[in-house]
Amino acid sequence: MPRILAPLFDSATYARWLHLVIGLVFVGVVLMVYPGIEGWSRAELLARAVPVDAALLGLAALVPAMRRAEGVQARLLLVPDREQDIAVEPARSWADRRRTAAWLVGRVALGGLVGGASVLVPAAVLDLVARPEHGVFGLRSGGPGWAPLLAPVLLFALGWLVVWAGRLQLAMAVRLLAPSAAERLAAAELRAERLLERNLLARELHDSIGHALTVTVLQAGAAREVGDPAFAAKALEVIEETGRRAMDDLERTLALLRDPGDHGSTGGTGSGADARERPGIDRLPALFETARAAGSPVEALIDTPSGGLPGVLSREGYRIVQEGVTNALKYAPGEPISIRIAVRDGSLELRCANALRPHALRPPGARPHGAPARSGGPPRRGGKGLRGIHERAVLLGGEATAGAESGEWVLAVRIPLRLGG
Template structure:
């Protein structure tokens, strides 16, 4: 019983009823203008009004703003469960205009049907109760055609008619909502564009997450190692040097964090001169991100953390595209960070070279003996850092591999110099 009565008591039902009644109001206004409501039978009025209404609605659908207005009205009065199902954008194509025209005609026809019933049923109930001689479905309320008496007939038929009208409004509103989702909802092209936009934003978020993981993760690893070494060393000079490294590493991490947060600002600010972004002045931020030329400073930081670094960078000046230089730096940075984290104090070997049209990066470090490994010093098995490296390599059209080789942990990455080629 509650499931039957709940829709009749819902505020959404009466909001949709109001939306449905706009249709017959429009038809009534048109009829009063032309051909008028006097001197015509009901059939003649319909025969003349339908073509005029359809023509007016078709002309209205040609106006791009009509689709937007109908979408806003449908969202407010049809109370959809998911508002995204009904668009509030103006018409951008002839397909949108055709769908808008179909919606306008359909809502007027459906609204006319519900509006006619909304007038007829209450009037019939009033006649049934107050005018005993009224015939309803072949029965007279005064019982002239049978043994049914007026009070009993009114008691039975009046609630049934009102209940039927209520459910006609419920189903009319639901049908109207389904029509709105179908005809005012985003087109397949719009849905595809929206999906592509969501995928692009997700990709951007993943890129930003990798930037934060690599830069801040490296800074925290170096900071923890330096602080621990300074505390246990007992040498004031070494402690002062450790503090210098911590300060410099923290400053670089703050710079990286500021650049990353700049990318999260309102997209409307992108491209405005003087505002960090990726528009007309946006390449400045990209150039400020560290590239291959900043690797010596990275290696010095690792050495200061207590891990000897043997590095060979064989990359001619200007040989790398900017994005490849920046991503190459992040890959090497993550490799060095992993070495510091999982094998602190062990030698690190780094090779960066351009060969056969590709950028090759290799980072290797000796594994700590099993007896010297702590819980955090166990071999890596595909954490977020390695997954981020693989994602960077794939996005650049290359490949990455990591694993144990001859007692060393070896990370190798190879990406083509011609992106997308």
């Protein structure tokens, strides 16, 4: 019994009922204009009104915005399980217009049927209660005895007519107003673009904050072990500078999250620079100084064109080198770090190498000493930073390798200057 009565008290049923009744309103307006409602039988009215209704609806479907309007209305009143099953985009092709025309004709026909029943059945129920001896729908009761008992049956039947008509209307909307193949492709591309943006922000935070925390931990530990006030003061200075840069990076990321569509200047906070401006290769000397202050000698050779690199290459190159230096500080603290950045054969080549301690922890995904470096591909497990480097290189049409070579951990990245080449 609850399964039979529950749909009759569902709010979605009445929202769909309203959507259906709108179809009757359209039919009524057309009838009043042509051929008029006086002097015609019901069969004659239908014979004259149906072609006119169909023609008007077909013309309305030619307007691109009609598909959008019908989609928005269907989402609001038909209460679909998934709103994305019904498109809210204007018609862009003749196939869209044909489906919109079929939807309009079907919607008005079904709405006219349910709307007519919604008017006739309540009127018949009132007649049964007020004048039971007259019967209903042409049926004579012969007396007032059984006629009022028919009233709840009629109302129940009307309720379930609305339920089934609403479900049918929803099925029609999902079928005829569904996104086209081009719209589904565009939606998939948008989801992929947003996923890439989220991955970019995740990589930015991992690289920047991870580097800052690594340097902070190393400096604090060294200051505690050495116990020299001058060394401790220098360590605190490095921690302060590293934390300030991390705060700038965090502000840039938060600015993108607040307004991802605007890449202009916001004035920012912290150092006062543009909150959206990401560091490039020209900022690497400061990074190397931080590593040296943490106790790891850095030998760097940067050979790039005098005119500079394309912005995206410079920014991604900085993050790649930053991750390489962070790994060296984390897994081989105090060991020399060798950095080589050069442009050769139309590509930007970056190489970061550091000596491996025999008993030091290897970076996640690293092979034992003497094992060949992996050719392409991120580590099989762990190593989020190395996976991030691989993703950065691949997105720019390049490649990245990382592994142990002759007692050194070597990170090598090659990215074409012509992106995607």
